[in-house]
Amino acid sequence: MDELKAPEAPLAPEKKAVLTRRTVLAAAAAAGAGVAAARLVALANEPTFDRVPITGTQGNNTGLDWLAPLGNEAARVSHLLRRTTFGATAEELDRAQTDGYAKTVNRLIDTTIAEPPALAGGDDASQENPLNVGALQQWWIDWMLASPTPFGERMTLFWHGHFTSDFRKVGNQYPFLYWQNLTWRKNALADLKTMLYGVTIDPAMLRYLDLGNSTAQSPNENYSRELMELFTMGPDAFTEDDVRAGAKALSGWREPRTQAMIDADIKRQQMRTGQAPKTTPKADSVKTGVFEAQRGYKGAPFTYLGESRVWNTDAVLDKILQQDATAPFIVRKLLTAFVSPTPSDPYVARLAAGYRKSRYDTKALMRDIFMSPEFTAADTYRALIKSPTEVMIHSAKALGDKTLSRLVAGQGQGMGQTLFDPPSVGGWPQNESWVSSNTMLARANFVTAAVQATKKLPSAANAHNTQIDGVMSAQTLKLLNEAADDKRRWSILLASPEFQLK
Amino acid sequence: MVASVDKIGRREFLRAGLVFGAGAAGLAAGYAAVPDVFARAIYAAKQEKVVNDKVLVMIQLAGGNDGLQTVMPLADASYRDLRPQLSKSADEALPISKDFGLNKNLVGTKKLWDDGKLAIVQGVGYPKPSFSHFDSIRVWETADPDRRQQDGWLGKTIADNYDSAGHPLVGCACGTTGIPGALRDLEATLTVVNSQQSFKWSGGDEMEKAMGALYTSTPGIYGALFDTAVTTARDTVAQLKSSAASYTPKAQYTDNPKLVYSSKNQLAAALQLAAQLIVTGTGVKVLHVTLGGFDTHYTQQQRHDDLMGYFDQAVSAFYADLAAHGMSDRVLIATWSEFGRRPKENASAGTDHGTSAPVFLMGDTVKGGLYGAAPSLSKLDTGGNLAWNVDFRSVYQEILDGHLEVDAKEVFSQSFDKLAIIRA
Numbered sequence: 001m002d003e004l005k006a007p008e009a010p011l012a013p014e015k016k017a018v019l020t021r022r023t024v025l026a027a028a029a030a031a032g033a034g035v036a037a038a039r040l041v042a043l044a045n046e047p048t049f050d051r052v053p054i055t056g057t058q059g060n061n062t063g064l065d066w067l068a069p070l071g072n073e074a075a076r077v078s079h080l081l082r083r084t085t086f087g088a089t090a091e092e093l094d095r096a097q098t099d100g101y102a103k104t105v106n107r108l109i110d111t112t113i114a115e116p117p118a119l120a121g122g123d124d125a126s127q128e129n130p131l132n133v134g135a136l137q138q139w140w141i142d143w144m145l146a147s148p149t150p151f152g153e154r155m156t157l158f159w160h161g162h163f164t165s166d167f168r169k170v171g172n173q174y175p176f177l178y179w180q181n182l183t184w185r186k187n188a189l190a191d192l193k194t195m196l197y198g199v200t201i202d203p204a205m206l207r208y209l210d211l212g213n214s215t216a217q218s219p220n221e222n223y224s225r226e227l228m229e230l231f232t233m234g235p236d237a238f239t240e241d242d243v244r245a246g247a248k249a250l251s252g253w254r255e256p257r258t259q260a261m262i263d264a265d266i267k268r269q270q271m272r273t274g275q276a277p278k279t280t281p282k283a284d285s286v287k288t289g290v291f292e293a294q295r296g297y298k299g300a301p302f303t304y305l306g307e308s309r310v311w312n313t314d315a316v317l318d319k320i321l322q323q324d325a326t327a328p329f330i331v332r333k334l335l336t337a338f339v340s341p342t343p344s345d346p347y348v349a350r351l352a353a354g355y356r357k358s359r360y361d362t363k364a365l366m367r368d369i370f371m372s373p374e375f376t377a378a379d380t381y382r383a384l385i386k387s388p389t390e391v392m393i394h395s396a397k398a399l400g401d402k403t404l405s406r407l408v409a410g411q412g413q414g415m416g417q418t419l420f421d422p423p424s425v426g427g428w429p430q431n432e433s434w435v436s437s438n439t440m441l442a443r444a445n446f447v448t449a450a451v452q453a454t455k456k457l458p459s460a461a462n463a464h465n466t467q468i469d470g471v472m473s474a475q476t477l478k479l480l481n482e483a484a485d486d487k488r489r490w491s492i493l494l495a496s497p498e499f500q501l502k
Numbered sequence: 503m504v505a506s507v508d509k510i511g512r513r514e515f516l517r518a519g520l521v522f523g524a525g526a527a528g529l530a531a532g533y534a535a536v537p538d539v540f541a542r543a544i545y546a547a548k549q550e551k552v553v554n555d556k557v558l559v560m561i562q563l564a565g566g567n568d569g570l571q572t573v574m575p576l577a578d579a580s581y582r583d584l585r586p587q588l589s590k591s592a593d594e595a596l597p598i599s600k601d602f603g604l605n606k607n608l609v610g611t612k613k614l615w616d617d618g619k620l621a622i623v624q625g626v627g628y629p630k631p632s633f634s635h636f637d638s639i640r641v642w643e644t645a646d647p648d649r650r651q652q653d654g655w656l657g658k659t660i661a662d663n664y665d666s667a668g669h670p671l672v673g674c675a676c677g678t679t680g681i682p683g684a685l686r687d688l689e690a691t692l693t694v695v696n697s698q699q700s701f702k703w704s705g706g707d708e709m710e711k712a713m714g715a716l717y718t719s720t721p722g723i724y725g726a727l728f729d730t731a732v733t734t735a736r737d738t739v740a741q742l743k744s745s746a747a748s749y750t751p752k753a754q755y756t757d758n759p760k761l762v763y764s765s766k767n768q769l770a771a772a773l774q775l776a777a778q779l780i781v782t783g784t785g786v787k788v789l790h791v792t793l794g795g796f797d798t799h800y801t802q803q804q805r806h807d808d809l810m811g812y813f814d815q816a817v818s819a820f821y822a823d824l825a826a827h828g829m830s831d832r833v834l835i836a837t838w839s840e841f842g843r844r845p846k847e848n849a850s851a852g853t854d855h856g857t858s859a860p861v862f863l864m865g866d867t868v869k870g871g872l873y874g875a876a877p878s879l880s881k882l883d884t885g886g887n888l889a890w891n892v893d894f895r896s897v898y899q900e901i902l903d904g905h906l907e908v909d910a911k912e913v914f915s916q917s918f919d920k921l922a923i924i925r926a
Contacts, residue, residue, distance in 0.1 A: 064721045168795070210799045210850055218849030222799040225633070225855070235634050240885055243633070341723075382722055414696055416679035424564070425797075426636055429680070435727050437670065437735035438679045438694040441701065444713050448705035475718055491705065492712060497720045497728050 066498075068381035069469050076101045076376050078469055082502040083338055083384070084108055084370070085150035087394035090458075092150075093466060105370045109363050113152030113185055116143035122178040126264035131172040134409060137419045140181060141405040144393050155188035155366075156181065157389060158337055160419070161427035163199045163231060165208035167420045174261060176204035177420055179287050192330065192360035196317045199231065201289035203255045209425070212255045212289060216297035219247035226425055228320065237325035238305065245304040249311035252296020256284035321360060327352035331365065338369055340380050341431045347374055382501035385431045388415035388439075390502070392446060395494050398467055401454045411449065414442030447494040451487055460489035468498040556906050557780050557833045559789045559820075560656065560684065561769070563813070565797030566635065567839035569859030569888075571806050572608075573622055573876070577601040580879035585847045588803055598622075599872065607811035610818025611862070618870035619821075620862060621923045623897055625877045627858030627890025631841060635797070635855075638840035643683035645895050645914055655898055655913060656788050657687025663908045664787055666691040670734040671741055671779060675790045677772025682790045691730065693738045698775050701742055710736060745782040752826035753819040769793040769816040777820055781827040787906070796839060800850040817864065834905040834924070835864040836897070845879055846886055857883075858890035861897050867905060867925050874921075896921050 069075035077096045081088040085108070088096065096104045119139045125131040144153045163184065170177050180202050187195040199205055205223070206212030214220035224246035228238045262283055269277050284290055291313075301308050305319050320326055331352040335343035351368050358364040369375060386394060389412060396404040412418050416439050422428055451457070464470055464480060472480070476496045483489035493499060571588060574595045575581050582589040595603025596612045604612050614620040628647040632638045637649060644651035653661070656673065666672040670693035675682050678694060685692045695701050703710040717732035719725070755774040756767070772791040779786040793813055798806050817835060824830040842859025858877060874892035882888065896918040902910035904924030911917055 066722050210852070213800055213850040215849050220799055220848050220850050220852070221854045222797075229634055230636075235632075235637055240633060385724060414679060414700055423680075424635065424794075432724060432727055433680055435724065435731045436679060436681050436692075436694040437731050437738050438696045438701070440713075440717075440728070440731040441703065441735040441739070442679070442696075444709055445700075445704040448703075448709055473719075473721055475715055475720075479712060479715055491709065492716065495709070495713060496716050497722070497725070500728070501722065501724070 065379075066382045066501075067471055068378035069471055070376045070378060070381055073101055075469050077104055078466075079376065079381065079502075080104060080108075080370060082386075082394070084154055086144060086154060086390055087397045087467070089397050089400065090466070092397075101376075102371070105367060108149075108151040108370075109189065109367050111149050111151075113155075113188060114147050114149045115182075115185070116140070116147070119178050123175050123258070124260040125172065125175040125178065126258070126260040127173045127268060128264040129260070131167075131175065131178060133167050133172055133177075133420060136167075136178060136181075138405055138409040140419060141389075141393070141408045142402070144389075145396055145402045145405055152185060152188055156185040157387075158334070159184040159188060159195070161337075161422060162333060163202075163205065164422045164425055164427045165202075165204040165420075166422055170204045170207050173264075174203070174207075174255070175258065175287075176202075176207060176255070180204040181420075183287075189363045189366065192326075192355075192362060193317060193321060195362070196227075196232070196320070197313070198288075200227070200250070200313055200317065201253060201291075203287070203289060206253055206255050206289045211250060211253055214247060214251045214253070215295045216248060216251045216299070219244070219251045219297075221247045223247070224250055230426055232320050232329060233323055233325040234329045237323060237329075241303075242305055245302055245311075246316060248297045248302065249304055249316045250313055252291050252293060253289040253313075254292055254295070256286055256288065256290055257281055259283040327356040327360070331355055334365070334369065336430060337384075339372075339375050340383050343374070347372070382498070384502045385434050386500055386502050387428065387430070387434060388412045388417035388443075389419065391415075391443065391500060392450075394467075394499070395447065395450050398463065398494065399450060399454045399490065400458050401456075403455065404450055404453060407446075407449055407453055411442070411446045415439045415446070416442075443500065444495050447491055450494070451490050454490075457486045457490060460486045460493065463490065463493050467493060468496070472496070472498050554907055555832050557787060557789065558656075558901060558906055559773075559776055559791065559833060559835045561813070561817070561835065561837045562682070562684075562790065562792040563796050563809075563837055563839040564639075564792050564794040565839075566638075566841045566843055566855055567796045567809075567837075567859060568798060568802065568806055568853055568856075569624075569842040570845060571802070572605055572810065573598075573624065573860045574603045574605070575601065575876055575879060576603050578876075578879045580845075584845045584879060587851045588847050588853070591803060591807065602872070602876070605807065605810040607807050608814045610814050610821075611864075613818070614821065614864055615870060619866060619868055620864050620870050621868045622872050623861045623863070623892055623921065623923070624872060624874040625858050625889070625891035626861045626874065626894050626897060627841075627888075627892075628894055629890075631857045631887075631890070633841070633855040635840055640683065642838055642840055642894060643686075645898055653687040654682070654684040656684045656790065657690045657692065658913050659902060659906070659908060660685070660692070660788060661687045661689035662912055663906075664690075668737065669785055670737050671784045671786045673788045673790075674776075674779060674786055676775045676779075677768055677791055682792070685788070685790055691734055693734050695738065695742065695775060697771065698742060698746055698778070702739055710739070741784055745778055745784050749778040749782050751777065751823055753823035755819045755823075756815065767812045767816055769812055770819060773816045773820040774823070777823045777827075780824065780833060781829055798843070798852050799848065799854060800852040802847075802852040821864065831866040833865055834867060834901065835862075836901055837862040838894070842888065844886060845882060845888060857887040861894070863897070863901070863923055865905075869923055869925055873923060892921070893918050900924060 070079060074097055080101065081093065081096055099107065119136060121129055144150065147153050165177065165180055167177055183198050183202055187198045209223035209226055210220040211223035221243050225243045229235050262281055266277060266280055301310050304311055305323065307319060328348050332343060332348045335348060351365065354368055355365045374380060392408040392411060396408060416434060417428055464472060476498055479492045480489055483492050571591060574592050576592055576595060577600065591606065594606035596606060596608060597603045598615050611620060628641060630647065632641060640649055641647050643654045645655040660666050660673045664672045670691045673685050673690055673692045675685060675694045677696060679696050681692050681694055713732050714736060717729045720728050751774060755770040769791060776789045776791060793809065795809055821830060824833050838861060839859060841856055843853035843856040847853055877888040877891060895914060899910040899918050900921045900923050902908050902913060
């Protein structure tokens with residue numbers, strides 16, 4: 001096995017076999033963009049890079065930060081793909097590197113999101129032929145790996161964690177969870193009003209947060225509360241009276257019925273009673289909730305979020321979009337997922353102002369985010385931890401084996417993320433919440449299994465450049481150099497702290 | 503002294519790496535403020551190690567357990583009016599007094615009651631209750647209704663009293679993958695074991711050694727967090743291996759096929775692991791397990807009855823296992839949930855978020871009986887919710903002072919009304 005070779009500068013040249021992080025940093029500090037450090041930033045054609053100030057300020061004498069290579073465009077492009085497209089296959093990386101940063105941003109945002117192939121049996125799920133949740137998970141993971149527009153999948157995953165539903169409550173005797181995934185993808189970059197309307201009348205959501213059973217006579221508060229608290233405004237921006245008023249205003253929706261669901265019902269009834277039911281409901285032609293005015297509120301005006309009027313679902317959503325809390329809440333959530341675990345208040349305010357001004361154009365917002373200086377600032381380098389799904393998809397892309405999707409579908413749980421099964425209506429907590437003894441063990445075990453299962457391992461010779469920008473700790477460097485073969489080198493690389501970060 | 507050098511090393515290490523971690527841990531849980539890490543890093547040395555063999559097992563009933571379907575107010579005339587559908591369960595309740603009955607599926611729990619080993623504290627809540635799952639969970643986890651604290655009350659208890667560095671099983675969450683907020687504290691080492699079977703390095707020694715080497719002095723804002731987690735994983739794997747070898751369950755932890763909500767009783771598996779850790783002398787002090795699914799806004803009755811069944815089977819087996827190993831006198835089992843539910847049922851035959859609810863304390867050291875007072879169903883507040891009579895921190899205080907025999911005042915920085923539930 002060769003020593004790691006970088007295109008411009010060999011990583012661990014024979015003459016300098018022992019290259020410790022400390023000596024590298026010392027050299028870098030002494031020489032500015034020094035020669036030794038440049039060896040760690042092997043991606044750079046002209047190895048200029050920012051020396052990141054030590055975080056933690058005083059008293060932090062061991063917490064050295066990663067050397068951010070983001071002064072270099074090629075590194076910025078890799079950084080962008082890590083955060084927006086589950087990493088990149090070799091071809092995706094080549095193309096983006098050729099296009100450069102700005103063009104790649106535009107392509108990610110402006111390309112229409114590709115639809116996945118239909119899930120076999122998805123539309124016809126019923127009591128007779130329930131959705132197979134494992135198949136549903138794998139169907140999505142297959143598409144995360146295969147989609148020509150992986151940014152659309154990353155956004156769909158974001159919304160899945162934001163507007164959550166889970167199969168435990170929604171159940172698998174309906175196509176609803178499958179449809180929800182299609183709806184989140186369809187609206188992934190739509191304006192927020194369109195998205196919120198889709199969320200509110202999404203059949204899986206109608207069931208998950210009980211709006212499908214809420215009537216004016218006895219409104220169910222579950223959706224009304226979470227719509228404001230978790231989906232749009234945050235916990236301190238409304239009152240308990242608003243929760244009750246919202247429930248009243250939103251009442252009247254029911255879940256749709258497909259022919260397959262109705263047929264399965266009839267069959268069950270026949271088996272139970274020995275005869276067909278006298279009347280059977282008609283199938284709905286829509287894949288959304290159905291509004292039944294007779295179950296909705298039809299009384300006098302009442303007050304919701306400070307305004308008294310006659311309310312309907314549309315008016316409720318417009319009212320929420322008029323609240324000052326809404327744009328910053330959504331923006332902060334997106335920034336925490338895409339930029340920094342601790343976005344500053346002015347940063348949030350700046351982007352939120354633009355978002356509101358654009359009438360909640362999510363495409364414009366995402367462009368603002370990726371083009372903001374904060375997105376590629378040195379202190380954002382490796383400031384986020386890849387979610388289990390991300391780290392597994394990144395790995396499968398790096399290993400170039402799409403058949404790993406089956407493994408990916410089965411291994412998320414030990415790391416704390418099972419698709420279609422978030423831990424609560426709040427979705428998955430991010431970043432450091434992914435780290436525990438159990439999850440780190442599970443991440444290592446996934447790597448073992450993935451490297452084992454990969455049919456034809458690609459060469460790992462340049463993986464440190466393509467996957468982790470050539471920026472690594474002394475330990476990682478040493479272990480990579482000591483690895484006897486590709487299998488071991490991939491294992492080290494994919495299990496390394498560098499690869500867990502984005 | 504070697505041990506104290508280790509402790510200082512660890513503290514320095516955390517101080518170095520987790521300047522960020524504190525803020526981020528908070529952020530994830532929705533906390534806004536960043537604590538003064540430097541102030542806390544100059545903590546004096548730990549208390550003299552509290553030496554006793556007591557163990558605490560906290561069971562979280564996640565989603566907001568309906569207290570009125572758990573301990574039913576059979577004698578309250580308003581109960582059936584408020585709950586025309588759900589009150590049908592009252593016909594099958596297991597009476598524990600002339601006024602109250604346990605859910606029909608709490609059969610083993612009722613036996614503990616009959617044996618004087620179940621204390622039920624009624625009307626437990628806190629001032630200005632939050633109806634948000636997340637806010638109220640945070641209140642219970644940090645023991646702070648003002649929601650300013652970051653550290654979990656159990657994490658703080660561990661940090662204040664036990665030397666957890668290198669002994670990650672002192673505080674352990676079973677049957678989950680992340681550290682529960684109640685256990686979170688920068689100064690405490692915690693471990694998390696989802697399942698015994700999968701808690702090993704599938705890449706063998708080579709991968710374990712590589713992980714140890716890779717996660718050493720890791721740079722970046724997550725460095726210390728990563729390194730601690732990997733070190734803890736290695737320690738835990740080693741301890742679990744020897745623990746598993748010397749444990750044979752002496753009770754039946756089973757799924758009940760008659761329960762329809764889920765085919766698997768995850769609480770049973772988590773408590774079996776907890777029993778293993780306790781009876782094999784791993785030094786475990788504080789265990790946390792969770793049973794989810796209590797957010798019963800819709801067709802509640804079947805779901806809630808099933809959840810009661812899961813709880814009952816798991817806890818009964820756990821207690822029997824401990825008793826058969828001669829260790830039930832060391833272990834206190836306590837329940838918590840972020841809130842109870844609205845007394846008036848909704849149109850979906852479910853219940854919305856409410857306020858106070860009963861808490862169970864179970865074990866040989868408990869003086870069985872009813873504590874606190876059940877809030878009246880005819881004196882609901884303007885939102886139609888129950889009043890509260892006992893501050894949940896009074897229960898915590900009794901758990902710490904009475905059972906673990908550590909100083910609750912140090913953990914909470916204040917005292918609460920005394921409940922005398924644990925035998926002296």
